[in-house]
Amino acid sequence: MSTSTAVRVRGLSKRYGDVPALAGVDLDIRSGEVFALLGPNGAGKTTTIEILEGYRNRDDGEVEVLGLDPGRERSALKERVGIVLQSSGIDPYLTVAETIEMYAYYYPHPRPVDDVIELVGLQGKRDQRVARLSGGQQRRLDVAIALAGDPDLLFLDEPTTGFDPAARHEAWQIVRDLAALGKTVLLTTHYLDEAEQLAGRVAIIAAGKIVVEDTPARIGGRHRQRPRVTFLLPDGVAPPRGVEAIVEPAGRCVIEPADLTDTLHRLTGWARRQGVALDDLQLQRPTLEDTYLQLLAEHESGADAAPGAAR
Amino acid sequence: MRVVRMTAFQLRYTNKTYWRNPTAAFFTFAFPLMLLVIFTSLLGNGHVYLFGRSLHQSTYYVAQMATFGVISACYTYVAIALTFHRDFGVLKRANGTPMPPAAYFAARVIHALLIAILLVAITAAFGRIAYQARIPTGINLFHFLVMLAVGAMAFSSLAFAVTVVIPNVDAAAPVVQASMLPLLFLSGVFIPLGDNAAGWVKWVGRIFPVRHYSDGMLAGFLGTPFRWSDVAVVAAWGVGGLVVAVRRFSWEPRV
Numbered sequence: 018m019s020t021s022t023a024v025r026v027r028g029l030s031k032r033y034g035d036v037p038a039l040a041g042v043d044l045d046i047r048s049g050e051v052f053a054l055l056g057p058n059g060a061g062k063t064t065t066i067e068i069l070e071g072y073r074n075r076d077d078g079e080v081e082v083l084g085l086d087p088g089r090e091r092s093a094l095k096e097r098v099g100i101v102l103q104s105s106g107i108d109p110y111l112t113v114a115e116t117i118e119m120y121a122y123y124y125p126h127p128r129p130v131d132d133v134i135e136l137v138g139l140q141g142k143r144d145q146r147v148a149r150l151s152g153g154q155q156r157r158l159d160v161a162i163a164l165a166g167d168p169d170l171l172f173l174d175e176p177t178t179g180f181d182p183a184a185r186h187e188a189w190q191i192v193r194d195l196a197a198l199g200k201t202v203l204l205t206t207h208y209l210d211e212a213e214q215l216a217g218r219v220a221i222i223a224a225g226k227i228v229v230e231d232t233p234a235r236i237g238g239r240h241r242q243r244p245r246v247t248f249l250l251p252d253g254v255a256p257p258r259g260v261e262a263i264v265e266p267a268g269r270c271v272i273e274p275a276d277l278t279d280t281l282h283r284l285t286g287w288a289r290r291q292g293v294a295l296d297d298l299q300l301q302r303p304t305l306e307d308t309y310l311q312l313l314a315e316h317e318s319g320a321d322a323a324p325g326a327a328r
Numbered sequence: 329m330r331v332v333r334m335t336a337f338q339l340r341y342t343n344k345t346y347w348r349n350p351t352a353a354f355f356t357f358a359f360p361l362m363l364l365v366i367f368t369s370l371l372g373n374g375h376v377y378l379f380g381r382s383l384h385q386s387t388y389y390v391a392q393m394a395t396f397g398v399i400s401a402c403y404t405y406v407a408i409a410l411t412f413h414r415d416f417g418v419l420k421r422a423n424g425t426p427m428p429p430a431a432y433f434a435a436r437v438i439h440a441l442l443i444a445i446l447l448v449a450i451t452a453a454f455g456r457i458a459y460q461a462r463i464p465t466g467i468n469l470f471h472f473l474v475m476l477a478v479g480a481m482a483f484s485s486l487a488f489a490v491t492v493v494i495p496n497v498d499a500a501a502p503v504v505q506a507s508m509l510p511l512l513f514l515s516g517v518f519i520p521l522g523d524n525a526a527g528w529v530k531w532v533g534r535i536f537p538v539r540h541y542s543d544g545m546l547a548g549f550l551g552t553p554f555r556w557s558d559v560a561v562v563a564a565w566g567v568g569g570l571v572v573a574v575r576r577f578s579w580e581p582r583v
Contacts, residue, residue, distance in 0.1 A: 070424060072580070092426065100424040106416030110348035111341070119341050123334070123427040146348075166425070 022081075023048045023170050023201040024069060029078035030225075031064055038064045040225040041078070046218075048169075051192065051202040053216035053233075055209070055309060061225045062205040063103060066174055069203070070100050083170055096125055099163030103174040109148035113139050113158060116147060117165050124166030137161045137191055153184040160191060171195060173204040177211060189214050209306040219305075221312055228316045237308040243273040244303075246280065249296040257287040331428050338427070338435035346439065356405055356443065360397035360451055364389055367518065368459060376520035379552045385520060387462060390455030391549035392517045395542040397447040399512070402440040402480045404504050406487035410436070411500035414491065415581045423579040433573070437484045444480040452549075464548035472548025478559050479541045482566025486537075488573035495582055508538075515539035537565040 024046035031039040039061045046052045056062050067073045068080060071087035071094055080087055085094045107116055114130055121127035134143055137157040142150060150158065156176065163171055173192070177185045185208070192215050195202060206212055212219050213233045220230035234240055247269050256262035260280055262270045274280035277300075288295050347353055368386045375382045413419050422432065455461035464472040487504075494503045512518055514529050515538040521529060533539030540558035547554035 072420070072424070095424065095426040098424075100421070102417060102421060102424070104417055105421040106413070106418045107421075108341075108345050108413075108418060110345040115341075115344070119337075120425060122337050123425045125426075162421070 021048050022046070023050075023083060024052075024203065025079070025081045026065075026069075027079040029065065029068065029075055029080060031061075031068065031073065031076050037225055039068075039075075042222070042225070042227055044220065044227065044230075046201060046203060048201050049196075049199050050217045051196050051204065051215050053212035053219040054203065054205045054222060055207075055212055055219055056205075056222035057313065060222045062222055063174060065222065066172055066203065066205060070098065070172055071095070096166065097169050099166060099168035099171045101159045101163045101171070101173045101176055103178075105159065107147045107155065107158060107162070110146060112144050112146055113150070113161075114143045116158060117161050120162045121165040126167055127165055128167035130165075133161045133164050136164060136194060138187065153180055153187075156180070156188070157191070160188075164195075168200070170201045170203070173202060175205055175207065177206070177208065185211070209304070209309055213305045221309060223313055223316050229312055233305055236305070237312045239303055239305070239308045242303045242308075243275065244277055245301040246272045246274060246277070246284070246299070247301065248284075248298040251293065251296075254291075254293055257284065257291075260284055260287075331430050331434075334428055334431035335434040335438070338431050339438055342435050342439045343442075346443070352405060352409070356397070356401045357447060357450065359400060360393040360447065361454055363396065363518075364393040364451065364454065365458075367393070371519070377522045377524075378520070378546075380523070381552070383550055383552075386459040387455070387550060388520055388546070390451060390459060390461035391546045392542060393455075394448045394451045394549070395538075395545045396512065396517055397451055398444040398476065398480055398545075399483055399508065399538070399541075401443045401447055402483035403487045403490075403508060406436060406440050406484050407490050407494070407504045408500045410488065410491050411494050411497050414578060415497040417581065419579040420581070429579075433488065436488075437481055440484040440487075441477060441480040444476060448476060455549075462549055462551065468548050468551060468554070471554040472545070475541065475544030475548065475554075475559055475562070478563050478566070479537075479544070482537060482562045482569065483541075485566045485573055486569035488577055489569035492572060492576045492578070511536050511538040515542055517542055537562045 022045060024044060026042055026044040029039055029042040029044075030037070042061070042065055044065075054062050054065065064073060068075050069082050069087055071091035074088055082094055083097050087094055111119065113134065117130045117133050121130060121133075131143075134140055137160050139154065139157055139161065142154060147155065147158065160173070160176070163173075176192075177188045180188060189211065192202060192204070196215075202215075204212075204215065216233060218230065219233050219236055221228045221236070229237055231237070249269055250256065256264065256270050260272055260274070260283055262272045264270050272280060272284070284295070287293075367389045371385055371389075374385050376385055376388055377383075378388075410419075423429070452461070452463055456463055490504060490507060494500050511532070514532040515521075515536070516525075516533075517538065521533075540561040543552070544554065544558045544562070546552050
């Protein structure tokens with residue numbers, strides 16, 4: 018294993034009774050990268066992450082986390098990873114600083130408490146009881162606890178679920194700061210914009226298998242898909258000849274050009290010459306969400322047609 | 329040694345959170361004293377015939393409410409607090425850190441023991457002032473402290489064990505009370521059982537640890553015979569509880 022690999026997984030499988038939860042997961046996460054694991058509920062995100070954390074045993078496959086086997090070498094691994102669980106309580110009677118101090122004490126080389134508090138932006142709440150923190154502040158404290166031992170690798174399982182947009186943006190900044198410190202981050206999320214904002218690479222898991230893995234910009238051939246140009250025309254004006262525009266029922270014209278620059282030049286040139294206003298002119302790229310839904314749909318129909326076929 | 333250092337550290341936090349939870353602290357300390365006043369007011373004028381001696385019931389209740397207090401602090405409170413921490417993921421989080429599980433167990437047990445000692449001291453002082461109860465001295469005191477310590481540790485390891493059959497936090501109080509209240513009654517902690525109690529009641533007392541424990545506490549306060557066999561039975565239950573806890577204790581919510 019090279020030193021630049023933080024997590025290496027080959028053929029990981031896990032069953033809960035008769036129900037297969039993971040059916041051969043392969044993953045490589047490089048040191049220092051932010052990696053997002055996406056997928057619908059029940060696809061195996063949390064099972065995968067909890068096997069990497071050492072909470073669950075695997076049935077089969079190879080797993081190395083920071084060069085250690087989370088099953089056999091869990092205690093050594095615990096000292097080097099920080100874990101933010103999907104939901105986990107904090108004793109409500111301790112203050113923010115006391116809580117972080119308590120967890121920091123368990124680790125051989127903890128990060129200074131005030132340093133951690135500053136990283137997650139809880140300076141103003143340092144001596145406040147946990148019970149009196151808002152939901153978003155408690156989630157930051159979750160992250161602070163995970164950082165207390167100054168881990169090399171951080172697991173974030175749905176870190177911003179239930180956040181309002183402002184809180185989500187603040188949380189993103191925390192993750193970016195962690196990445197800047199050189200930490201490796203493995204995150205799961207249901208928010209595709211979150212993965213796009215934070216992750217260097219994303220993997221989509223469905224029915225216990227990794228369906229596709231790439232950078233957010235390239236996943237599923239996203240960068241090769243045609244952009245959409247849309248606009249509104251005044252009543253009675255037809256779109257120009259030479260651009261293949263489809264007029265949608267609501268009156269919006271849509272073009273999916275092969276050559277974007279050329280098409281835009283023709284369209285705007287035509288509009289200026291004719292004195293026509295192109296109202297609400299927009300250029301749309303397929304969002305990560307579009308690609309994600311499309312990939313899942315393809316995977317589902319593919320799985321129906323050829324059971325067990327790997328992509 | 330690392331585990332000892334961690335236990336000592338964990339103990340400080342266990343203690344801190346205990347006193348910052350006013351309801352828990354109030355019930356563990358106020359309840360035995362309240363019941364002492366109630367029982368002595370209702371039943372305290374009679375005598376109970378025990379070990380071939382006639383004993384005044386007000387003194388009897390000082391000893392029994394000390395028993396009740398220790399069981400509340402070590403069994404009832406610990407089992408409910410553990411289930412709460414388990415179900416809200418506090419234990420799962422702790423289990424993801426390098427904290428040795430033994431340190432967590434040990435800190436809980438030692439803390440329950442310290443609370444038990446404080447509780448018994450308060451109950452004894454209150455009994456002394458209000459009801460002229462006898463305070464253990466000399467060899468009685470030694471026996472009494474042995475029983476107190478063994479009992480506190482045994483009942484807290486039974487608390488760890490009972491969480492194994494508690495499905496969720498809503499069930500914690502009912503399961504804990506249902507497993508302990510009948511034993512408290514059948515062991516004469518609330519209503520004195522004389523030497524003429526029914527045979528099956530006596531057998532309940534012989535098998536389960538509560539009667540043995542309360543007999544040990546009575547010996548300290550009343551000077552009734554102290555039996556090392558009582559200590560042995562209570563200790564055996566404690567070891568049994570510890571074995572169950574070590575093998576089956578869950579750090580994660582049960583689903």
